[in-house]
Amino acid sequence: MATPDESIAALEEALASGALKVEFPDGKGITYRDRKDLLGALDYFKAQKRQATGRAPVSVSVGGYFRG
Numbered sequence: 001m002a003t004p005d006e007s008i009a010a011l012e013e014a015l016a017s018g019a020l021k022v023e024f025p026d027g028k029g030i031t032y033r034d035r036k037d038l039l040g041a042l043d044y045f046k047a048q049k050r051q052a053t054g055r056a057p058v059s060v061s062v063g064g065y066f067r068g
Helices: 004-017 035-053
Strands: 021-023 029-031
Touching: 004 021, 004 035
Parallel strands: none
Antiparallel strands: 021 029
C-alpha cells in the first residue's frame, strides 16, 4: 500500500497533467470520474497525513468589514 506522501504525490501529478487516471507507486491505479473526485481523494490523503503527524486540520476563514 502506498504511503500518504506517495499517494499525495501521485494525485498532484495527475492533477497537474489533467489526467483522471492515477498510478500509485505500489502498482495499483484508479481512474476518477472527474476532477472533483480526484480533489476529494487528495483532501482525504492530506487529512490522513495530518492525522498521522498529530497536526490539527487546517481551517481558513475569510471575512470582510465594510463601513457604510
